[in-house]
Amino acid sequence: MSKIQMKTPLVEMDGDEMTRILWQMIKDELLEPFLDLKTEYYDLGLAHRNETDDQVTVDAANATLKYGVAVKCATITPNAARVKEYHLKEMWKSPNGTIRAMLDGTVFRAPILVKGIEPCVRSWEKPITLARHAYGDVYKNAEIKVPGPGKAELVFTAPDGTQIRELVHEFQGAGVLQGIHNTEKSIVSFARTCFQYALDTRQDLWFATKDTISKKYDHTFKDIFQEMYETEYKDKFEELGITYFYTLIDDAVARVMKARGGFIWACKNYDGDVMSDMVSSAFGSLAMMTSVLVSPSGVYEYEAAHGTVQRHYYKHLKGEETSTNSVATIFAWTGALRKRGELDGIPQLCDFADRLEAATLGTIESGKMTKDLALITSLQDVTVLNSQEFIRAIRARMEQA
Ligand code: NAP
Ligand code: MG
Numbered sequence: 001m002s003k004i005q006m007k008t009p010l011v012e013m014d015g016d017e018m019t020r021i022l023w024q025m026i027k028d029e030l031l032e033p034f035l036d037l038k039t040e041y042y043d044l045g046l047a048h049r050n051e052t053d054d055q056v057t058v059d060a061a062n063a064t065l066k067y068g069v070a071v072k073c074a075t076i077t078p079n080a081a082r083v084k085e086y087h088l089k090e091m092w093k094s095p096n097g098t099i100r101a102m103l104d105g106t107v108f109r110a111p112i113l114v115k116g117i118e119p120c121v122r123s124w125e126k127p128i129t130l131a132r133h134a135y136g137d138v139y140k141n142a143e144i145k146v147p148g149p150g151k152a153e154l155v156f157t158a159p160d161g162t163q164i165r166e167l168v169h170e171f172q173g174a175g176v177l178q179g180i181h182n183t184e185k186s187i188v189s190f191a192r193t194c195f196q197y198a199l200d201t202r203q204d205l206w207f208a209t210k211d212t213i214s215k216k217y218d219h220t221f222k223d224i225f226q227e228m229y230e231t232e233y234k235d236k237f238e239e240l241g242i243t244y245f246y247t248l249i250d251d252a253v254a255r256v257m258k259a260r261g262g263f264i265w266a267c268k269n270y271d272g273d274v275m276s277d278m279v280s281s282a283f284g285s286l287a288m289m290t291s292v293l294v295s296p297s298g299v300y301e302y303e304a305a306h307g308t309v310q311r312h313y314y315k316h317l318k319g320e321e322t323s324t325n326s327v328a329t330i331f332a333w334t335g336a337l338r339k340r341g342e343l344d345g346i347p348q349l350c351d352f353a354d355r356l357e358a359a360t361l362g363t364i365e366s367g368k369m370t371k372d373l374a375l376i377t378s379l380q381d382v383t384v385l386n387s388q389e390f391i392r393a394i395r396a397r398m399e400q401a
Helices: 017-031 046-051 055-067 080-085 095-103 184-201 217-240 249-258 269-283 310-317 327-344 347-365 387-400
Strands: 010-014 039-043 069-072 106-111 128-133 142-146 150-157 163-171 175-179 204-209 244-248 263-267 289-294 300-304
Touching (some): 010 055, 010 327, 017 310, 017 327, 017 387, 055 069, 069 327, 095 289, 106 269, 128 184, 184 263, 184 289, 217 244, 263 269, 300 327, 327 347, 347 387
Parallel strands (some): 010 039, 128 263, 204 244, 204 263
Antiparallel strands (some): 106 128, 150 163
């Protein structure tokens, strides 16, 4: 059997710990036997980030902007313990944060549905994709712990010195105070990315804020989405038979619980943080979740939603057996390969991605799975496989097909 050829390289960002081990196994067992895999390799493993003063992360993000499609392994975000463990020169920033800032993106997360892992919410028949705005609000705030009585004001000063003032509160005693912001540019690109993703995936788009209470801040989000929909997307949505639906955030939450799924739920930064954890755990597991960062310029970065699975890695280092779920990492690769196939006009590459995903799900549905899934499956007669056995079982299925 001849291997499938690629044209443009994928930007490959290697990572840390257990996911780095899985990364190599996936390439060896599931990709290279079938593909003439072309990648431009960037080692985002913490040791190499440290050696390059984190320049490698910036280079990888620039390569993503150049080629358009990247696949990323989970990476360590350093904290004090990691600085010691890896003898770091500095507490380097989160690579995801650096990459997101350079690509100006929105993160889309969708559960991977498989027979035998049922969502906790009985009405959910199709995946719910969460689109999280990844800039501003409470994540870039200014806070004051108010010590006692006093007047709190919001002040905006223009370059010519003119000011806009708004009273926040006359404090009679101690309290707390917070200032948050967002920019029109970021909200516009968030909206555009969501509308575009809805078109690409042919799904309805939901968006919700608290505009009845926040008549300027949240209302601006609502207005930007509405105006963009009417001027740029309404016709295209109607052509595909999909809808844009705006409602209040509390109403959205109530409706999501009764919905059948199969739509994109766009959330402001905080709502997306909270709701994506709720949706993902209700669908089963973080290891059964796809995650893609989409930039308004049409650049895609695929990754797993979970971390580097540190606890399993330390077991692995001690020579103990691990049963780490590689599904999300496999789907990061298939997502990236399929997108590359679409952009380069290589249907065989898209077809390969479909077959690898089907083989992965088929393996689980046949009762062969890692421990995390064995604990929650409704299937009987389950065989728990270790990290490598699971990947080999998928390969065997690929070869049979
Ligand atoms: P984690 O790697 O997501 O793992 C937390 C726990 O979730 C694991 O101990 C394991 O539970 C379970 N788990 C996660 N993924 C699994 C998988 N594929 N298969 C089976 N079980 C899985 O989170 P963490 O341990 O808090 O973080 C470790 C490192 O990852 C940190 O340094 C953090 O900075 C980094 N991180 C990176 C990213 C990213 O690059 N996207 C995201 C989050 C965190 P059991 O131990 O109970 O089996
Ligand atoms: Mg969260």
